[in-house]
Amino acid sequence: TRSTRPQRMLKAVQKNAIRGNPESVISAIDYFCKHSEWAMNVGDEKGCILDSVVTEVDPSTVLELGTYCGYSTVRIARLLSPGTKFITVEFNPASAEVARKIIAYAGLQDKVTLVEGASGDLIPQIKKLYGITTFDFIFLDHWKDRYLPDIKLFEEYGLLRKGSVLLADNVICPGTPEYLEYVRNSPRYESRYYPSHLEYTKVEDGLEKSLFLG
Numbered sequence: 508t509r510s511t512r513p514q515r516m517l518k519a520v521q522k523n524a525i526r527g528n529p530e531s532v533i534s535a536i537d538y539f540c541k542h543s544e545w546a547m548n549v550g551d552e553k554g555c556i557l558d559s560v561v562t563e564v565d566p567s568t569v570l571e572l573g574t575y576c577g578y579s580t581v582r583i584a585r586l587l588s589p590g591t592k593f594i595t596v597e598f599n600p601a602s603a604e605v606a607r608k609i610i611a612y613a614g615l616q617d618k619v620t621l622v623e624g625a626s627g628d629l630i631p632q633i634k635k636l637y638g639i640t641t642f643d644f645i646f647l648d649h650w651k652d653r654y655l656p657d658i659k660l661f662e663e664y665g666l667l668r669k670g671s672v673l674l675a676d677n678v679i680c681p682g683t684p685e686y687l688e689y690v691r692n693s694p695r696y697e698s699r700y701y702p703s704h705l706e707y708t709k710v711e712d713g714l715e716k717s718l719f720l721g
């Protein structure tokens with residue numbers, strides 16, 4: 508049967524990247540997406556903004572929603588200090604399988620806990636299952652209509668602390684209007700928009716960074 512796009516992306520990593528070298532894995536995926544097949548990774552342009560926010564926060568606990576093939580997982584994990592707890596959540600077993608292999612190819616498997624499941628099911632259990640009290644940094648890049656319900660779950664289950672930073676991809680394209688409205692109007696967040704472009708295109712998109720005020 509025909510391979511899937513994630514499987515073809517993995518092949519491109521195994522062919523063009525250097526094992527144990529995260530930068531080469533990132534470059535191989537970006538090259539694949541620019542010259543072979545577009546894929547919904549955060550990409551190089553928005554990826555640099557992601558890098559700068561992760562570096563600024565220097566988190567001890569990180570959550571990513573929507574691993575997909577692990578591109579942003581590798582971008583984030585390569586910047587983390589030793590001992591950081593990083594959980595990434597992926598619903599689709601086939602995507603999770605490819606992501607595990609791409610994360611391992613980058614040599615970052617010991618820095619990442621990839622959990623297969625739906626964010627809505629997992630968030631209420633994270634404290635119990637992973638001994639996390641609060642997250643310093645959260646990257647939202649999963650189904651766009653899950654951003655709002657999931658941020659409300661973070662609040663409900665006490666997973667945010669004063670200073671927690673949430674970074675949301677695609678707030679313009681495909682767009683997350685309800686989420687944007689919420690974080691921009693809630694007195695509990697201080698939000699800032701980082702203009703950029705939809706990965707590998709000239710279409711306008713951007714990231715929204717929201718600081719939880721407690």
Ligand SMILES: O=C(NC/C=C/[C@H]1O[C@@H](n2cnc3cncnc32)[C@H](O)[C@@H]1O)c1cc([N+](=O)[O-])cc(O)c1O
Nearest residue numbers: 547573574575596597598599602624625626648649650
């Ligand atoms: O749709 C987009 N992203 C959705 C991401 C979806 C990925 O996250 C998982 N997921 C979803 N809800 C989940 C809940 N829990 C766990 N995994 C979940 C899905 O199994 C998939 O692997 C998207 C689309 C475009 N685009 O231009 O069309 C551009 C982008 O940058 C995008 O991120």
Ligand SMILES: [Mg+2]
Nearest residue numbers: 549648676677
């Ligand atoms: Mg995205």
